[in-house]
Amino acid sequence: GDAHLITHALAKDTLSRLRDVETEQVAFRKGLVKLGRICGYEIIDGAMETEFVSIETPLAETTGERVKGLDNVVIINVLRAATPFVEGLLKAFPRAKQGVISAGRNEEAGMDDDGTFPIEIDYTKLPDITAEDTVIVADPMLATGSTMCAVLDHVVSNNPEPEDLFVLSAVSAPDGLTRVGEAVPAADLLTVAIDDELNEEGFIVPGLGDAGDRAFR
Ligand code: PRP
Numbered sequence: 001g002d003a004h005l006i007t008h009a010l011a012k013d014t015l016s017r018l019r020d021v022e023t024e025q026v027a028f029r030k031g032l033v034k035l036g037r038i039c040g041y042e043i044i045d046g047a048m049e050t051e052f053v054s055i056e057t058p059l060a061e062t063t064g065e066r067v068k069g070l071d072n073v074v075i076i077n078v079l080r081a082a083t084p085f086v087e088g089l090l091k092a093f094p095r096a097k098q099g100v101i102s103a104g105r106n107e108e109a110g111m112d113d114d115g116t117f118p119i120e121i122d123y124t125k126l127p128d129i130t131a132e133d134t135v136i137v138a139d140p141m142l143a144t145g146s147t148m149c150a151v152l153d154h155v156v157s158n159n160p161e162p163e164d165l166f167v168l169s170a171v172s173a174p175d176g177l178t179r180v181g182e183a184v185p186a187a188d189l190l191t192v193a194i195d196d197e198l199n200e201e202g203f204i205v206p207g208l209g210d211a212g213d214r215a216f217r
Contacts, residue, residue, distance in 0.1 A: 001181035003172070003189040004046075011038045011192045015170055019208045029084045029215045032140060032170075035192065036088020039168055043136065043190065044092060047164060071095055072132045074162070078103055078139040078151055079123075081212035085140050085170070093136075099126035101154060103147050111144070111202050115175060119150040129159040135166065140211045142169040142191065143204050145176030145183075152184045166190055170211075173197065173204045 014035045017023055023031065048067050055064040073096040077086040080102075090096060101124045105117040112118070129135060137155065142148055148167055155165075165187045167180060172191040175198060181189055195204050208214070 001185035001187060001189070003177045003181065003191060003194065005194070006039055006042045006190055006192045008038055008042055011035060011042065014038065015192045015208075018170065018211075019206065021209070023214075025214065025217065028211075032081075032084035032211070032215060033088040033091075035140075035170055036085040036138070037091045038088075039085075039170075039190070039192070040089045040092025043134075043166060043168070047166070047188075048134070069132075069134055069163075072130070072134060072163075073097070074099060074127060074129055074133050074135045076101060076126065076135065076137045076151070076155065078137065078147065081140050081210075081215060082138045084215055085138050085168075089136065089138060089168075096136075097127035099155075100124070101126070101151050103151050105144075105147060105202070107201075111200070115198075115202075116144050116146040116149075116179070117202060119146050121150060121154065124154060126155065126158070129155070129162055131160045131163060133162040134164040135162040136168055137166065137187075138168045140170040141204060141207070142167070142172040142176045142180065142189075143198055144173070144202050145179035148176070148180045149183045152180070152187060156184060156186075161186060164188070171195055171204055171207055 076099040102122040
């Protein structure tokens with residue numbers, strides 16, 4: 001349930017360009033792809049083991065090192081803003097299985113007194129998840145955490161507990177991280193930035209605006 005920062009300099013560089021109001025649709029989408037790739041590499045570096053293997057180069061036999069578990073990765077795309085982010089993650093995990101969950105805040109209902117939004121889940125399609133899998137649930141924004149709590153509830157209640165469960169976001173609000181961490185203690189929360197606060201509409205400030213709108217409109 002703990003939150004960990006992804007501190008790679010290129011992650012911070014890319015996030016800063018995503019935050020910039022001058023970054024238009026194409027650059028925004030490409031930035032999310034790039035950030036997904038960097039985050040994928042950071043997950044591999046920080047959380048996955050390697051093993052030594054013997055390999056044969058064109059000239060000699062030698063010992064190489066391979067990342068273990070790359071065939072047991074499941075990436076869950078929380079529609080819609082996560083789509084370019086996941087495209088980047090797939091460059092780090094090309095053999096990952098993919099799941100899709102369409103979950104969104106019911107903005108008309110407004111924020112509840114407890115600081116959450118009602119979440120509507122319209123569509124889910126997940127691959128089989130096994131106890132050996134590394135599961136990465138990707139969503140660039142973690143604001144109140146309402147969406148992620150609903151998504152994780154769906155994932156956890158329909159599957160065995162995976163070896164590793166990561167919640168990956170680009171920008172998070174402190175309240176959202178706390179809420180998700182308490183709701184699903186088994187999940188490791190990874191984020192590139194923890195911002196100051198949520199405004200009355202439940203938007204992360206300073207944040208990067210509405211990631212879905214900026215990437216898709
Ligand atoms: C955004 C974002 C998260 C959610 C975060 O999605 O991509 O899914 O809000 O907010 P929360 O932590 O308060 O639940 P949105 O509902 O705008 O849908 P979209 O991705 O389809 O634009």
